Amino acid sequence: MVTSKCHSSPTSAWTGRSAGAPAPPTSTTDTPLPPNPEGQRTPAFQGGPRTQRCAEITQSEQEEASRGKQGEVTPGLSQVEYALRRHKLMTLIQKEARDQSGTDQAVVLLSNPTFYMSNDIPYVFHQDNNFLYLCGFQEPDSILVLQSLPGKELPAHKAMLFVPRRDPSRELWDGPRSGADGAVALTGVDEAFPLEEFKHLVPKLKAETSTVWYDWSKPSHAQLHLDFMKPVTEAKAGSRNRVRAVRQLIQRLRLIKSPSEIALMQAAGRLTSQAFVETMFASKAPVDEAFLYAKFEFECRARGADILAYPPVVAGGNRSNTLHYVKNNQIIKDGELVLLDGGCETSGYVSDITRTWPVNGRFSAAQAELYEAVLDVQKACLALCRPGKSLEDIYNHMLALIGQKLQELRALSSHRANGTIKAARKYCPHHVGHYLGMDVHDTPDISRSLPLQPGMVVTIEPGIYVPEGDCDVSERFRGLGVRIEDDVVVTEGSPLILSADCPKEMHHVERICDRGS
Known part of the structure; x- marks a missing residue:
């Protein structure tokens, strides 16, 4: 998402007895408490x-x-x-x-x-x-x-x-x-x-x-x-x-996740990835955004999600250029892309994944060019998710790469081509990512300039968005919006991609969509 029960015994945690074994009777206090003037127990402040x-x-x-x-x-x-x-x-x-x-x-x-x-x-x-x-x-x-x-x-x-x-x-x-x-x-x-x-x-x-x-x-x-x-x-x-x-x-x-927390986030990433695959598979042009929304939520819940992590963005065609589009109530036409930004919450921890795909199962030439450009930028940014780097460092690298890609695509008119960083900020107006955990935009008071450490979980989500009325960009890209987002655990070695099961290579995406047609 882009950013600007069972009861166990109280003694089972401190003894070797299993949580399911019968517990001896216990009191909520270690010693009897004297009555207060109203005849009620007063909380004890002496540690037993x-x-x-x-x-x-x-x-x-x-x-x-x-x-x-x-x-x-x-x-x-x-x-x-x-x-x-x-x-x-x-x-x-x-x-x-x-x-x-x-x-x-x-x-x-x-x-x-x-x-x-x-x-x-x-x-x-x-x-x-x-x-x-x-x-x-x-x-x-x-x-x-x-x-x-x-x-x-x-x-x-x-x-x-x-x-x-x-x-x-x-x-x-x-x-x-x-x-x-x-x-x-x-x-x-x-x-x-x-x-x-x-x-x-x-x-x-x-x-x-x-x-x-x-x-x-x-x-x-x-x-x-x-x-x-x-x-x-x-x-x-x-x-x-x-x-x-x-x-x-x-x-x-x-900010720093324990192994148990990472395991829960792996589960959330895995089931969300499966929901994306099933939603891609169900895409047939023309298709209602509301149907894809419902399909995605159903697949998440059917696989064990408690709730969706946030209202998903299901944006077809030019609507993908509205970053927090959540109406999700229009028809996606044959030949258009759909951008789905969605995640789920399971056991208190969330996922946040974005994929963009053609609802008819085949990228057009211009769609493919823009998609591959964003994918290249995303892969380069993922490789930087290592200790010592910060999200701010990765953001600056993303801007440079997007500017370079816009030049390579010859997407910008000649009078815009010199200001590549400025153009990158215009066509990707959000940050490269955010912290992830119990909340989607987790730990919001923590600076994104903080060096990454093992155990941190972040999103990496570059995008390029070209409104259909933008005359500063080559006509073939107008009305296209592409974002690709993964969830990443920073480790001492290579980053651990929690959303690795969610396809993003163009031929994999087309193969899944083609199976549904």
């Missing part, structure tokens, strides 16, 4: 043995997290992997907080709410990705807190979830909820409490915590912010203690 165990991630547990041998919180990701993420975040906070006078640190993340399509008809719930990244909890109206431990240095901490109470009347409509005990059992956090008990933590956050790490400028859950966190941010504004945004620290972690 399980808290200390959680904060001390061993090498063997890191290896087990990568192999996925522990009980899974979300498909392919274990309790230990989520605990390791929290540990890494608190390590980053330890470095950021070195020069501060106080040592008490707290991270607060809000889940997404339920969004409604019409009155009381909800959209399918989709969790806030930073919240999801740190605990794997897939329910709305919840709060995750990572609290430093008195007398212990970071990254030692306690992880707590505050979740809605179970309500049989609501579960009749919305399905079962985990409740506090279920949240601990599923995620492996140290403790969980009913959501309303978060109010007992607010005074501590206001007065005692040196720094509250919380994204106040754009809260993911407006009502929880108003109810609980707005008073905290207002109180901190008038004190020496601070509220600092945590978003970018989490994005720094999300």
Whole structure:
């Protein structure tokens, strides 16, 4: 895309017992809590043995997290992997907080709410990705807190979830909820409490915590912010203690994928590639863009995708020159190209692939020239996806190559031919790519000038777009738009192409389309 459940035991992550074995009865707290004046439990902030165990991630547990041998919180990701993420975040906070006078640190993340399509008809719930990244909890109206431990240095901490109470009347409509005990059992956090008990933590956050790490400028859950966190941010504004945004620290972690994450993204890339093949196969001129849209979504869902990653672009003919064309409701005529930019989400990770092909199964001479030019540029850019290079470096290389290709094709009129970089920016007005992961345009606060590192996943998506009314370009190319996009894992060696199963060589594309005619 172009850019400008099963529950496991809470102890299974820390012992050798299998996730499916019966668990002994457990409490959501390590020691009994004294009642508060209202007769309700107050969240404990002293770390018990399980808290200390959680904060001390061993090498063997890191290896087990990568192999996925522990009980899974979300498909392919274990309790230990989520605990390791929290540990890494608190390590980053330890470095950021070195020069501060106080040592008490707290991270607060809000889940997404339920969004409604019409009155009381909800959209399918989709969790806030930073919240999801740190605990794997897939329910709305919840709060995750990572609290430093008195007398212990970071990254030692306690992880707590505050979740809605179970309500049989609501579960009749919305399905079962985990409740506090279920949240601990599923995620492996140290403790969980009913959501309303978060109010007992607010005074501590206001007065005692040196720094509250919380994204106040754009809260993911407006009502929880108003109810609980707005008073905290207002109180901190008038004190020496601070509220600092945590978003970018989490994005720094999300930028580098673990082996388990890469495996999930490989699965997403593989099934999306298969969906592209079936959609190419189903193309017969003339064809409705809506049909290709429906075919692509069906093939993704039939192969195990949870949802599409974003509204796909299915653009025939000159409409391919509208970069975010998503109406997808026109007829693609015989002899026209279709540009399909689509991806899916599976187990929380997404794909993002673009292919361009002739709906009648045969590239015309001009279409073939432009297509091969873009393909050559894309292959050259893919080869640059290695440690030390940046997306900005690759973008500049792409512009130079596109300018060169426009000259070789004699596409530009004579008075335009000298400004090749300027022409390249005009006919490819978007960047060469973006980071990819849980979001399509993942980790948006991370600069594209950052040198690539092993474990980063990026897209490479050069294109050339010639509107049909552009008189500065040779007439034979007018109305053509071509983009080719792949998903790439940066490694120590050659880049790993997650979308390698999606055909892009011209003869392969024609062969698939020809089978359908």
